[in-house]
Structures are given as C-alpha cells and as structure tokens.
Amino acid sequence: MTDLCLFCGIIAGTVPSVKVAEDETTFAFMDINPGSDGHILVIPKRHSKDLFEIPDEDLTAVTLAAQRIAKAAVAEFGADGVNLLNCCGADAWQTVFHFHLHVIPRYLDKTKDRLVLPWQPGTPGDLEAIDTLGSRLFTTLDGQLSEALE
Ligand code: 5GP
Ligand code: ZN
16 A cells, blocks of 8 residues: 555545545556446555565556456456456556556447557568567576576
C-alpha cells in the first residue's frame, strides 16, 4: 500500500471504481478511459511499480486472473477477440505506476472499438538487425542461465 498511489486507493476503496472481480491477491475494475467497450484493468493488491518489480507469485496470479476475466468478457460482451497489454515505463506509455494488465475486448464493430496498432503490420524489417539483436539477447540470456546454474 502506497498512500500516493491511485490504484492502491482503488483497492482500499478510498478511490471509487467499478469492480468486476476480486480474490486474495488480485483486483479487477473497469478502465475509466476505455480503448474499447468493456476495457478492464487487473492489478495485484500488493503494490508493485511495474513488470520489473512485481514478485513472481503476484505476476502469476494477475496473469491467471486476466485470462479468466478475458474469457468471461469476450463471452459476456460478444467480443470478437481480446488484447492483453502491459506498459512498463513512461516511454512505453505507463501512466499509473502500480502494475496492471489491460484486458481489452476487441470488436469488428468499430463503434465499440477505438484501438489501432501503433506500427504498420507487415512492414518488412532489416534482417541483419533482427539477427544481430536476437543473437545479442540469446547470448545475454544464455549467460544468465549459466550463472544461475553455477
Ligand atoms: P497505463 O497507461 O499506465 O498502462 O494505464 C493506466 C490506465 O489507468 C489508463 O488506461 C487509464 O485510463 C486508467 N485510469 C487512470 N486513472 C483511472 C481512475 O481513476 N480510475 C480508473 N478506473 N481507471 C483509471
Ligand atoms: Zn499502488
């Protein structure tokens, strides 16, 4: 619990919200500026700033809750699909610094759906750059794994 955190306030009930689900570890409520009809946020009750800080057990619980809620939302709202989204860091669009997963039902009917992809799907990448970046990350992750096993 952090006094200055908006989402901690929602969990505590000092900030109003439209709750859709709650269990021991997680809380889910409607987003106030929905990207589509039925946009939901799923958060851990224990405060973590972001994806890098959240403990394994809270991340697992939030992800499983988001899956359950996504299935229910698609069925209940008659959606055609669903996106899960996490923003980590201000430059990656994070505006509230209490970890959350967006559950965003998607509709063919665009009167219900205001989401657009921020990049042009199908634009071919630079194959050399893809290979270089992939190889660098593989080496880093492989090194971390070896260190952990030592
Ligand atoms: P972020 O940009 O950090 O990934 O997402 C923050 C989300 O929180 C946004 O989609 C925003 O609409 C939502 N949000 C911000 N303030 C409130 C609030 O007071 N109540 C609710 N229900 N959602 C909020
Ligand atoms: Zn918080």
